[in-house]
Amino acid sequence: MTALRVQNVVKAFPALSGPVPVLAGIDLTMEPGEAMALTGPSGSGKSTLLHVLGALEKSDSGSIDLDGIDPSALNSDALADYRNSKIGFVFQDHHLLPQCTVLENVLSPGWAKKRSHTEAIALEARSRDLLHRVGLGSRLDHLPAALSGGERQRAAVARALLLKPRLVLADEPTGNLDRTSAFAVARLLLDMIAAENAMLIVVTHSMEIAGLFPRRYRMEDGRLAPA
């Protein structure tokens, strides 16, 4: 049973000298609970791939099928819903809302839609639970500014998982972290994915971190190559 099927996805960016191909035919399949690491030189298109998968960017051609949905066929509202319910993003910069507490930040994807009271209560319980699981159980009411980099990134992981996404996309989540924190965050991601039975793609420059992942790919010339 394949949960994610990416076929021949092509993406080029316009430039003065004509389109610059970035993704030159990506093919990828993933099963639930699978985690993969993506490496490659800077500017090779790793982020672009994550953005296309995460429906932040449209591909030029090719198809994506996540649980039977192809984001390229969706309008902007549907795309938003798709991102909201299917995708969990973890950015290199944590991108936490500075005016909201850790708990509120984790909850924030929940506000994208009107929800019933029971739903909302359940979400809050889940965020608390997630935060406990990422080791921030005692910092629920802290503002992001009061956290360390690793803690912020763990909060971002919790936020990405709130709505039980099918696919978690992490773009260099450990890039700004010291080695210990980086490992902690990477392990956390793997553990959580396993527990939620979701899929995970992590972009990283660190071969050590990549080594933690069962599947490893390298981005080369716009194509995925096993690493």
Added chain:
Amino acid sequence: MTSLALIRAGLTRHGVAHAAAAIGVAVGAMVLAGALLLGSSLRQSLQASALGRLGWVDRVLVAERPFRAALADGLPGRVAPVLVARASVRVTGGSVLGKITLMGVDDRYFGADGPPTGWPGDGFWINEDLQNAIGNNAARLSITVGPAGSGPPRESLLGQAEDATAPWEAPVAGCLNGLMSHFSISEGVGPSRLVVVPLAKLQERLSQPGRANALLADGAAGLDSALSGAIQAEDHGLVLRTPSSRAADLFSRSTRMSGTARSDLFRRLARSEAMAAFGREGAVTAGRLEHYYSRDRRYILVESSGLYLSSARVASVERAASKAGVPSAPVLVHLANAIAETGGNGRQIPYSVVAATRPVLGLTPPITNLGDDGIAIVDWKDSPLNDLKSNSVLEVRYYPVESGGSPREAAPARFTVKAHIKQEGMAIDPAMAPEFPGITDRAEMGQWSAPFPIDLKRVASHDETYWRDYRAAPKAYISWEAGQRLWAGRFGDATSVRIGIPEHESAESTLERLRTALKQELVASESGLVFRDTRAIALAAVANGSDFGMLYLGFSSFIIMAALALTALLFRLGLERRATEIGLLKAIGYTDSHVRNLYLAEGAVVALVGSFIGALASAIYTPALLAYLSATWPDPSLGALLRFSLDPLAMALGGLSAFVAGVVAIIVSMRDLVKMQPLALLRGVTRLGESVGPARSRFGWLAAILTALAGAILAAGSPFLPPGEPRSGGFFTAGLLFLAAGLMALNALLKQVLQWPLLASSSWPLFRLAARNAARRPARSLVTAGLLASASFLLVAVEAFRREAHPPTDADALAVWAEMEVPVLVDPRTTEGRTALLDAIERTWRDDPAEASRRRSSASALLDRISLIPLRLAGEGEAGCLNLTRPDQPRVVAAPAGSLTVADLPVAARMGGDTKPLPALLDEVAPGAEAMVAGEASALTWILKKAPGDSLCINSSEDAVRVAAALHDGPFPSELLMGESAFLRMFPQTEGWRVVLVRAAPTDIPEVLALLRTAWADKGAEVVPLVDRVNKYLAVENSYLGTFQALGGLGLILGTAGLAIVLLRAVWERRGELALLAALGYRPGRITLLVLLESAALLLAGLGTGTIAALLAVIPHGGVSRSSLPGLALTLLACLVTGLLAGVLSAAMAQRARVIEALRQDA
């Protein structure tokens, strides 16, 4: 790079941000300079108009009675005698145009210009102002001329009550032009409707040959002393008659008599013992007559051209006599309808003169010790009272002196017979009574033509015989004091003063000495024979007028502050974008003050450019304001008067102040920014710590509550403050306190909002997030909300002062105002007055008798349903808001005692200590005490600058009155009201009633208007519903308020612009956050909603605070009128919509940026 280069680079690179900040300064400068320009334009317009109405004239003398026009001849400089009368013009189509000045002038009037070509021509010369009012093609005019102020007081028994003056019809001879074509003898500004005719023509028309009642002078040196040297007793209205002049008068009159009358006269003269000595009847010659008068009537008679001599005049004459060393005796005569024995006997004498005098040998009959109730009877042949015993009681029946038109006999005066006087000497002197045409010149009583009813059936043949022989010689004498009690009054105390001629002196030399003494004793000002410094008064009136410019500046301060706040905000926002630049400068070693000076220099350039542009823009803004004022002003003549005058000084002053204020605002705005750590700045941090931690807001709330409480106390108390400035001040202070409390509360709320949990258990998470966003930059949010709050406060608070009078619903309410140039002389409340009215109606329809009688009976029925209240009127100066200057002699009206009720006079404020009902208080006359007046509150405050309890002078003799009460929307928007008796004491010369108020049911009003317009057309009556008149004055206030509201509107625009900028800025700053939300799966609409909610929160907080503060302050003052609610709501709604649009716009702009780029930039 040098500092200068840095500054130049900063200015050019950040041009847009600086331009935005400069706009704030520009608006401030424009409003500031505009208010100053408005003030100076108004002042200059008014001054130009006031001086334009003077022409070459500097000083004006307006006398109470006509004087010799020749008085002008000997005076230095240019002096023109004029005869002035009020007039009204009937325009084709029947409508009447009042408030016209009719002047008889000679060539001197036109000054250096000389008379217009075609002068004098035939007919009326009119001026442009009148021509504009009546339309261009009026070829003939029908003019009703008001009284010229001579002859017996028209309200006295002997006054001519009914006007014989038919309208004066003549063609228009031409239109005046030049310097004197806008002349006005009365104070004020604006158009002066003028009709000018040759002096001689008007003298003839008004039967004032050789006379004038005003002098216009150019104020040459020595004018006053030359005048006082030239004034003669006659110019004071005195008539000096020596024995020989009286003899000559009599002889010349006799030559005009019919044969029988002449022989009757001479028979009477011959019958007197003295004359008999000169020979038989027919031998009377002028010389003999003079000889007789010089021997047997050795006295000089001082009389008045107006029948009565005032007490001051009597005192002056008597003082002059004693100075000249000659005896004097005042005489007051009155006609007794009957001198009758009390009791059943019924013996009586009809229609005889009774004299009151102080006995002086040779001047009066010998009557002594009459006491207060004694009477001396002259015994004459066949007199029914001849054998009356001493101490019998007699009744003197008479009409009161003040009973013009509709005499009612006064309560009979009882006297005890103390003496009988022999019919000789002064006891047969007809000159005891002054000559009175129509009576004393008639040979028989049966031929009397008296202005009061006479029952000739009561006149017996012996009465006629007496009249034929002795004419008006009194038949009884009472003491001077008793006479004063019965017949002295506002017209005067005496009918003549007799001056003795010493034994060995000629009458001429006595007269000469008397004249000299009189010159010293007569007070020129009592007759108005003094030049007033009209030009100075006019200038002072303008200078003391309500300073609308300052008032406007006061209101503008809201907007100026708002504009400065906006400047500070914008400049700050601009600097915040350059945080890294500042950080870099500091990092490479610039000191704080160096950095500050760098940016201050930029700011100064911004402020300079802004204030310069703003000052220039005021030259557009102010004319627009003036145009608005002219357009909404109820009197169209204002538009012609108001001229924009470019006052570079005002503009420079406004610009400079705005510049200074702008620089200060800029310094304040960047104060903390330059002090920040360079590293923080380099990271883009622009605030000393985002205060997201727990904030103490309890104190903030407490302060807000205390401030609101203070506002509430003041608001509740302000209706009890004196009206005008204190009350408006109280109102506005209360409003500002509410406003401040609202903003303090908002501040506290913003702190609290940051701590509102955003958890699942709390509802409206998105709204809470938006509110938290608004709270993140509390200073910005407060400034925007504050801008909006003060603008909406101004808008709503000013609206509360907008007023409109409503038509009366009460059947008993005062409903109609009729004002005329020719006074009503018969009290319209009396039967006679009513008859006169009905007769006038009938006359209008004289061609159709059936219609006439139908009209008469319907008018009569109408008169039964309504009641008329005649009002006295004095003074020319509008004491109402239509007058932009301060009147020197304000209009004063007086209602008869008891005619106005408490309900008629809605009191706004009373003088402290008085609890009596206002009408009763005004009617009260305490001798020696100041008279009380009431006036419309707005007029008192803004025009006269008086409050209840203050005193002010209202007539030329500078008598003071005290303001007892201020009225609110009362029936007298443009005049002071006083009691009738006090009024007559201050304006004794007033003739009749020039205003009539009507109580009528609303349904009767149209009929009342038609009735009075018809009946009083020949009096030049302008008849209007009272509510229209009151509204005309309220419209002035509303016009002012409109300009204030325009300011409020400007404030709203500024506030909304500020809001838009703040939102755009906030969204730009937070575009990364918004991109994150998009990445987290927020739909675009939801993100827009988030931004929108934030702008709505600020908008609602701002508008709500301002509106609620204004409403709270307004409630104790009666709230906002319902009719203005839709307009207000619409304005606020428009502001809300605009603000929300700004929110949508900024949200859209936020989402145009692609999510990924935004996220990347945020890093």
